[in-house]
Amino acid sequence: MALAVDLGGTKIEIALVDTTGHIVALIRIPTQRERGPDKVIDTIIDCAKDCISNTNIPVECMGIGVAGQIEKDTGVVLFSPNLHWHNVPIRKKLQDALSIPVIVTNDVRAATYGEWLYGAGKNIDDLVCLFIGTGVGGGAIIGGKLLEGHSNSAGELGHLTIVSNGRKCTCPNSGCLEAYAGGWAISERAQEIVTNDPKEGQTLLSLAGSTNNISAVTVTKAYKLGDPLAQRIVQETAQFLAAGVVAVVNALNPHTLILGGGVIQGLPAYISMTDQLVRSHALKAASDNLHIVKAALGNKAAVIGAAAFARHKLRHH
Ligand SMILES: [Zn+2]
Secondary structure (H helix, E strand, C coil), rough: EEEEEEECEEEEECCCCCCCCEEHHHEECCHHHCCCHHHHHHHHHHHHHHHCCCCCCCCCEEEEEEECCCCCCCEEEEECCCCCCEEEEEEHHHHHHHHHCCCEHHHHHHHHHHHHHHCCCCCCEEEEEEEEEEEEEEEEEEEEEEECCCCCCCCCCCCEECCCCCCEEECCCCCHHHHHCCCHHHHHHHHHHHHCCCCCHHHHHHCCCHHEEEEEEEEHHHCCCCCCCHHHHHHHHHHHHHHHHHHHHHHHHCCCCEEEEEHHHHCCCHHHHHHHHHHHCCCCCHCCCEEEEEEECCCHHHHHHHHHHHHHHHCCC
16 A cells, blocks of 8 residues: 655645555545645644554555655655745655655656556556646656656646747746646636627626636636637637647657646547647647547546555665
8 A cells, every 4th residue: 555645735635545546545635835834744744644544554655746846866845836835855754754655756747657557548658648727737658657857847848838928927938838728827818808808708707707707617617608709718728738739749759648637627628629730730740640638537646646656666766
């Protein structure tokens, strides 16, 4: 058995996962990041101890996926915008308290690992995952190996530039894929259009109550009602998404490209729209045998992957 943690800005999921990727137990608690890193880590330790004492099967390790950049080998969270953390030695603190090996990785990377071993990427050695949630995250398995990069930051596909000098991103760059297709960006783009033309935005406004409340979810709802403006926003979003996917596909030539995350789960039609655009824009050699599919593990991919990744790391060290 392995303990797995998915640590995000709003919630923490702690699970016991067996060697077949099956979740045996799962607890979900609010992160309450305003309490600071030490208190958040203490909560994880308490829950982990509960999990360990409630099972008869020995727990061999803990894998933890964190929304942020993780220093290779030390498991220090260098920076997490969602948690507002800088240089937090989470691995050391957890290991000292729990006396089991702890492996820290990026949460999206963990989810990619999960989809590869147990989800939509099973038995495929070249795949890319793109998760469109509030932000856009990615991960790549190339030649049967998780791409980590020199400083452990490979796979940040949300920050591919798709428009030079485009919309401001949350990173230092402008024009990133995330700044157009991430949930926050869809919301921002929709709000701008509605501010400029409230009449055109009638449906969005009535669904959300006010311009500031218009979110990616509002756009999806209005799209399903057949609202012309929402249809335009969705089509444009699919075009931005396809621009990112074309870049990824041309650069990495995966066998399968897996799309997941809240925005895709809310509107799976994004997959066929993107697929069609990618076929006509990507290099023929890169796209002829390409499969674009929906993620299979939903929001459980990160815990399932974090557990498997921890086991893999321990076997190879
Ligand atoms: Zn960016």
